[in-house]
Amino acid sequence: MSIETAQGVLGDATIGELEAALSGTLVRPGDAAYDEAREVWNAAHDGRPALIVRCAGTADVIRAVEFARSQNLLVAVRGGAHSIAGFSTCDGGIVIDLSAMKGVRVDPAGRRAVAQPGLTWGELDHETQAFGLAVTGGLVSSTGVAGFTLGGGVGWLLRRHGLACDNLVGADVVTADGRLVHADAEENPELFWALRGGGGNFGVVTSFEFELHPVGPQVLAGLVIYPAAEAQQVVSRWRDLTAAMPDELTTLVNLTTAPPLPFLPESVHGTRIVVLAGMYAGGMEAGEAAVRPLRSLGTPLADVMGPMPYLGMQTLLDPLWTRGAYNYFTSAFVEPTDQAIDAVLGAHLSTPTPFSEVHLHHLGGAFGRVPADATAFSQRDASMLCNVIARSPGPEDFDGHIAWARGAREEIARHGNGGMYVNFTGDAAEDKVRAAYPDAVHARLVRVKDEYDPTNLFRLNQNIRPSSAS
Numbered sequence: 001m002s003i004e005t006a007q008g009v010l011g012d013a014t015i016g017e018l019e020a021a022l023s024g025t026l027v028r029p030g031d032a033a034y035d036e037a038r039e040v041w042n043a044a045h046d047g048r049p050a051l052i053v054r055c056a057g058t059a060d061v062i063r064a065v066e067f068a069r070s071q072n073l074l075v076a077v078r079g080g081a082h083s084i085a086g087f088s089t090c091d092g093g094i095v096i097d098l099s100a101m102k103g104v105r106v107d108p109a110g111r112r113a114v115a116q117p118g119l120t121w122g123e124l125d126h127e128t129q130a131f132g133l134a135v136t137g138g139l140v141s142s143t144g145v146a147g148f149t150l151g152g153g154v155g156w157l158l159r160r161h162g163l164a165c166d167n168l169v170g171a172d173v174v175t176a177d178g179r180l181v182h183a184d185a186e187e188n189p190e191l192f193w194a195l196r197g198g199g200g201n202f203g204v205v206t207s208f209e210f211e212l213h214p215v216g217p218q219v220l221a222g223l224v225i226y227p228a229a230e231a232q233q234v235v236s237r238w239r240d241l242t243a244a245m246p247d248e249l250t251t252l253v254n255l256t257t258a259p260p261l262p263f264l265p266e267s268v269h270g271t272r273i274v275v276l277a278g279m280y281a282g283g284m285e286a287g288e289a290a291v292r293p294l295r296s297l298g299t300p301l302a303d304v305m306g307p308m309p310y311l312g313m314q315t316l317l318d319p320l321w322t323r324g325a326y327n328y329f330t331s332a333f334v335e336p337t338d339q340a341i342d343a344v345l346g347a348h349l350s351t352p353t354p355f356s357e358v359h360l361h362h363l364g365g366a367f368g369r370v371p372a373d374a375t376a377f378s379q380r381d382a383s384m385l386c387n388v389i390a391r392s393p394g395p396e397d398f399d400g401h402i403a404w405a406r407g408a409r410e411e412i413a414r415h416g417n418g419g420m421y422v423n424f425t426g427d428a429a430e431d432k433v434r435a436a437y438p439d440a441v442h443a444r445l446v447r448v449k450d451e452y453d454p455t456n457l458f459r460l461n462q463n464i465r466p467s468s469a470s
Contacts, residue, residue: 003028005050006092007072014071015051021063024056024100037097040083041142041323044398047089049076054097058172058180058206064096065204066178069457076460077204079117080144084329085427087200087460088147096204098146106131111212112169117146117205125314134215134310136164140321141314146205151423151462152197152377154385156221156279156313159250159365161213165196165377166370170209173202176453180206194448197377199422200461201445202452216310220287221279223304223316225264228272230298231255231345235360237297238276239336242383247365249290251278255348256357259320263302270354273301279313325355328390328402331424332413333382336360340415344386347408352401355391358408360384378441379419386412387424402426422462433462 003010019026027037028051037052050073053064068075074093081088081099089095101118108131115124122141128134136157138148145164153164161167170184173191181203183192194202226234235253245251254275258268276294280287284307295303334340347358363382372378388409390401406426418435425432437445445464449456454466 003050004092005071006074010050010071018051018053018063018067022053022056022060024054024060027052027054038089038095040078040081040086040089042083042086042327043324044326044328044395045083045086045089047076047086047091047095049090049095050092052095052097054100056100058174061096061098061174061204061206062178062180064094065174065176065457068094068096069176069178069455074460075457077200077458079146080120080142080148082143082147084327084423085425085462087428090460098204098206101206106133106212108133113210113212115145115208115210117144117208119145121145121148122315125311128212129217129311132214132217133212135167135210135212136161137314140317142318142321142323145208147200148423149208150195150197150199150205152421153423154361154421156250157213157215157281158361158363158367159245159247160281162366162370163197163377164210165375166366167211167213168196168208169211171195171205172207173205175203176455176457184209190444190448191452193374194376194445196375197422198445198448198464201449201458201464203458215281218284218307219279219281219310219313220284220291220306221308221310221313222277222306223302224276224294224297224300225258225302226274226276226298227268227301228255228274228348231274231348232341234274234276234297235341235345236338238294239341241293242336242362242364245362246282246286246290248282248286249278249280250365251276251294251362253277253360254357255344255359257351257354261302263304265301268301272348272351274298278305326392326395326398326401328398328405328426329387329424330405330409330426331385331387331421332409332416333379333419333421334360334384334386334412334416335382336384337415340412343412343415347388347412350404350408352390352397352404353392355393356401356404357387357389357391359387359389361387376437376441376445377422378438379417379421382417382419385421387421388412425462428461428463433464436462
């Protein structure tokens with residue numbers, strides 16, 4: 001059966017040749033597995049690709065890239081399939097699905113892990129924590145290792161050990177011409193630089209090598225929850241505390257609506273709250289001293305911060321972030337002045353659904369000590385990152401929710417440098433790309449793009465357009 005794509009019609013023989021060359025599986029429209037295979041975590045994106053290649057290994061990735069190039073197909077690359085901005089699906093193109101590639105090898109003596117791109121952070125953490133090791137991972141364990149790392153990677157180890165991309169020490173990449181190349185500090189160093197924060201612009205990463213660090217298995221972590229009536233006091237006092245926080249302590253403020261959690265009074269359920277979340281990556285005694293001030297920022301509704309498994313902290317938020325909801329994330333790097341805090345609190349008071357949130361992440365520490373030119377992620381002088389999240393269980397008025405998030409972000413961004421976190425830019429647009437990368441960084445990324453993807457085959461991302469497309 002021939003298949004219509006956005007670029008034309010693929011004949012039976014052409015499709016059959018691709019399928020015969022794969023160790024994995026090829027899924028077409030009309031196949032029993034098609035609807036399940038095309039689904040992504042973020043229901044706001046409902047793409048209908050012409051073909052889905054479920055890759056079993058690197059050879060399948062090479063074949064899929066060669067096929068896409070030869071047939072001039074739009075390419076979406078899928079790892080963990082969170083698809084916050086919709087980049088892991090498409091209409092009428094080909095999805096290179098890496099989700100079956102879940103191999104991982106941990107070297108506990110050398111403190112290294114080699115991970116395939118289909119892994120989620122929960123799966124990688126499971127392997128590394130067997131040896132009391134970890135690398136900065138996602139705040140939700142279903143987040144894919146690949147996209148998270150390529151866009152930077154903000155998590156609970158950020159202030160102690162930097163971003164996920166700061167801990168990337170090597171990668172294998174299938175480039176647009178079907179070559180497999182290795183990138184590290186010595187081999188293809190410019191590609192290696194670009195992979196650490198430049199997103200999926202330069203090829204399909206089939207292997208990530210991470211530096212690991214001693215973490216856990218027990219850490220001092222959890223939540224302290226305050227009423228929204230004390231938000232101004234709590235957030236301002238937390239802001240003041242961050243100036244002297246040790247690098248081992250990473251914290252964020254989540255302005256949200258109280259879910260029906262068993263440790264919260266029933267009268268609080270469904271009301272706006274301030275959640276102070278944090279983790280201390282160090283000894284328990286020092287951790288207790290470091291988090292003690294967080295317990296007295298106001299009048300806590302609940303205090304569930306204490307010793308817990310690192311894996312417990314990494315999965316703590318999972319029940320609130322299940323697949324199938326509609327999501328829109330946007331962001332701004334901000335300086336936490338009184339005016340910025342007012343803007344953040346104003347956004348919280350205007351959230352359009354009880355599932356929508358505003359986060360303030362404290363940065364600095366190891367994150368801030370990485371030289372600005374060491375990685376493509378270069379926003380190292382920012383002290384805080386604000387994420388604005390519109391989330392709804394269904395599509396009703398979701399366009400209005402997106403408009404709220406964009407408007408809130410614009411108001412909050414007035415109190416920063418105008419920059420955005422590339423993993424949370426909401427959607428694909430040139431102004432979002434330029435907000436994520438300063439001019440000199442963007443120009444350097446274009447030079448790498450010119451070398452490894454001059455025809456812009458990999459353009460479903462926060463796209464760095466090659467010179468030929470400018």
